[in-house]
Amino acid sequence: xxxxxxxxxxxxxxxxxxxxxxxxxxxxxxxxxxxxxxxxxxxxxxxxxxxxxxxxxxxxxxxxxxxxxxxxxxxxxxxxxxxxxxxxxxxxxxxxxxxxxxxxxxxxxxxxxxxxxxxxxxxxxxxxxxxxxxxxxxxxxxxxxxxxxxxxxxxxxxxxxxxxxxxxxxxxxxxxxxxxxxxxxxxxxxxxxxxxxxxxxxxxxxxxxxxxxxxxxxxxxxxxxxxxxxxxxxxxxxxxxxxxxxxxxxxxxxxxx
Amino acid sequence: xxxxxxxxxxxxxxxxxxxxxxxxxxxxxxxxxxxxxxxxxxxxxxxxxxxxxxxxxxxxxxxxxxxxxxxxxxxxxxxxxxxxxxxxxxxxxxxxxxxxxxxxxxxxxxxxxxxxxxxxxxxxxxxxxxxxxxxxxxxxxxxxxxxxxxxxxxxxxxxxxxxxxxxxxxxxxxxxxxxxxxxxxxxxxxxxxxxxxxxxxxxxxxxxxxxxxxxxxxxxxxxxxxxxxxxxxxxxxxxxx
Numbered sequence: 295x296x297x298x299x300x301x302x303x304x305x306x307x308x309x310x311x312x313x314x315x316x317x318x319x320x321x322x323x324x325x326x327x328x329x330x331x332x333x334x335x336x337x338x339x340x341x342x343x344x345x346x347x348x349x350x351x352x353x354x355x356x357x358x359x360x361x362x363x364x365x366x367x368x369x370x371x372x373x374x375x376x377x378x379x380x381x382x383x384x385x386x387x388x389x390x391x392x393x394x395x396x397x398x399x400x401x402x403x404x405x406x407x408x409x410x411x412x413x414x415x416x417x418x419x420x421x422x423x424x425x426x427x428x429x430x431x432x433x434x435x436x437x438x439x440x441x442x443x444x445x446x447x448x449x450x451x452x453x454x455x456x457x458x459x460x461x462x463x464x465x466x467x468x469x470x471x472x473x474x475x476x477x478x479x480x481x482x483x484x485x486x487x488x489x490x491x492x493x494x495x496x497x498x499x500x501x502x503x504x505x506x507x508x509x510x511x512x513x514x515x516x517x518x519x520x521x522x523x524x525x526x527x528x529x530x531x532x533x534x535x536x537x538x539x540x541x542x543x544x545x546x547x548x549x550x551x
Numbered sequence: 552x553x554x555x556x557x558x559x560x561x562x563x564x565x566x567x568x569x570x571x572x573x574x575x576x577x578x579x580x581x582x583x584x585x586x587x588x589x590x591x592x593x594x595x596x597x598x599x600x601x602x603x604x605x606x607x608x609x610x611x612x613x614x615x616x617x618x619x620x621x622x623x624x625x626x627x628x629x630x631x632x633x634x635x636x637x638x639x640x641x642x643x644x645x646x647x648x649x650x651x652x653x654x655x656x657x658x659x660x661x662x663x664x665x666x667x668x669x670x671x672x673x674x675x676x677x678x679x680x681x682x683x684x685x686x687x688x689x690x691x692x693x694x695x696x697x698x699x700x701x702x703x704x705x706x707x708x709x710x711x712x713x714x715x716x717x718x719x720x721x722x723x724x725x726x727x728x729x730x731x732x733x734x735x736x737x738x739x740x741x742x743x744x745x746x747x748x749x750x751x752x753x754x755x756x757x758x759x760x761x762x763x764x765x766x767x768x769x770x771x772x773x774x775x776x777x778x779x780x781x782x783x784x785x786x787x788x789x790x791x792x
Binding site: 439440449454 | 580581584717718720
């Protein structure tokens with residue numbers, strides 16, 4: 295259940311010593327503050343994602359599963375999603391190949407053989423999970439039959455898939471036509487095939503008080519404190535709001551992250 | 552196919568057990584599958600050494616006979632266990648006539664160096680009714696059938712299984728008798744335990760990073776037996792002037 299921005303605003307206003315004065319407005323103060331607070335939280339959670347300590351259930355509003363069609367080079371560009379509203383990929387949780395979909399997969403004809411998101415398809419079940427490799431592992435594992443991403447025997451009965459995180463294969467000389475600037479590669483190759491990617495999406499910035507924040511309700515107070523902390527910047531140093539909200543926020547983050 | 556147990560059960564049983572004991576171990580199903588196949592060969596050969604049953608026997612009908620000069624030979628259709636007295640080859644027969652049983656004419660095992668003796672015994676001399684075979688690597692040469700038409704033979708072999716994990720499906724049945732699967736599991740766990748239980752202090756660690764109190768790599772000093780006989784270095788006493 296997402297949090298209503300107006301709910302945060304009313305809680306923030308109650309903490310500010312300016313009731314009924316219209317001193318703090320939504321557009322000039324609260325919305326920029328809540329977006330800054332959200333960005334600050336994103337920065338903090340980034341470290342959690344990198345350390346693989348991400349609690350999926352805690353950020354359930356941000357987790358999405360979408361189907362892409364890979365490029366002819368078995369690569370996927372997740373930076374250009376077709377879904378509306380735009381879902382920017384923050385961090386990839388899993389990549390699944392050879393999935394069972396809601397309808398039989400028919401490869402779409404894409405100019406240049408690029409990857410494309412397929413909003414017409416839904417992931418149902420099964421498939422093979424891809425392990426994430428570093429650049430060094432990507433090269434070394436190609437010849438190791440016991441590691442993910444092994445390709446020396448293309449007809450192996452026990453494929454162990456792997457993926458290499460975002461790399462730009464685009465170049466200017468020689469120019470590769472239609473190359474995307476940011477692609478994930480999957481091995482053993484699955485060219486022009488369905489690829490299911492479960493990812494954490496970047497929270498959508500708030501534009502109106504009626505918008506929702508993509509965080510669970512349990513994070514309401516954390517967001518209030520983060521917003522208050524941003525507003526306190528305007529109030530100068532040594533304000534009670536700044537120190538208290540920062541102190542509270544850090545205490546909550548310590549338990550959350 | 553001797554039992555009903557599939558590799559999926561054994562591999563994931565061992566993998567789950569190991570992962571619960573060593574959560575950080577970088578080990579996967581393909582790895583365990585390869586171990587399982589190699590240990591299977593070991594158990595099968597051990598079993599055949601004790602008991603030559605038909606459980607692990609593979610039959611190859613119509614193996615084509617080739618010629619190397621006047622010598623007839625065949626290429627082994629599969630890798631076999633190297634048992635004593637060529638017992639990896641359970642039987643080779645050829646059908647002299649369609650009217651008789653296919654097991655009628657059996658080839659007897661011999662070796663190239665010993666075969667000359669057979670020709671001096673009227674009871675043992677190689678002939679179409681009393682043929683012999685000997686093995687040279689993957690070739691099986693025949694004696695006594697040089698002067699007959701021998702297009703094919705039938706063979707019963709104790710074949711070794713291909714250990715490559717890429718060549719086996721997880722849902723294939725294990726090539727062991729059911730009662731041997733428990734032994735396979737024990738062997739696999741032992742292999743994994745041996746690999747994963749290498750003490751952390753044996754890990755490659757730069758000497759400079761060794762922390763105070765950690766045992767580190769034990770470095771036993773090599774002492775010469777002659778050491779005590781070597782003259783002691785003279786101590787130079789420095790006296791202040």
